Amino acid sequence: DARVTQTPRDKVTEMGQEVTMRCQPILGHNTVFWYRQTMMQGLELLAYFRNRAPLDDSGMPKDRFSAEMPDATLATLKIQPSEPRDSAVYFCASGTSSGRAGAGELFFGEGSRLTVL
């Protein structure tokens, strides 16, 4: 079964520390999304890529968050410095899209649960 793989599954860190979350999209998928889930805000889009190019990162706090795709098999989301309000579950999702037919089915990873103390 092809799956989106995220690491780490759980991360506890102290305020001010750098956090990097990694995602391996499903082989052959050309779109990658980062979502954040909190009780208060629900699922929020942070950033997304098509063919490794960033298309939209308007949902991401630019001063501390950065998202990249160094290659087609790896997407990263970095927070530096981390703050307690960044505590959430971060999901990566991948799919296939030409950009003309809207979003297709997205496959989500199991999420990375981040706790910032």
Add this chain to the structure above:
Amino acid sequence: AQKVTQAQTEISVVEKEDVTLDCVYETRDTTYYLFWYKQPPSGELVFLIRRNSFDEQNEISGRYSWNFQKSTSSFNFTITASQVVDSAVYFCALSSQGGSEKLVFGKGTKLTVNP
């Protein structure tokens, strides 16, 4: 702006009852796509269905059925003869054609099916 509203925060039913999860959406786009995802206690989101705005036919898949009505901007999800394994958080989502493929999610409805 796009918006998805799931007014029911939590629903609790007894096994074998039918249950309908409501979803109301807002968009100015004429072409758009609607989705339902399931998030079981394990945490991952599982795709259930995708419909485009031109296809208002209801869909049935086993015990699941979906009712799409453009006139009321609703895309409701019904589970017939619910089972304990249906307990999860269900999310309705919306995306548009034409450059922005991002999904806008509702806040989710937590369904608990009791034995």
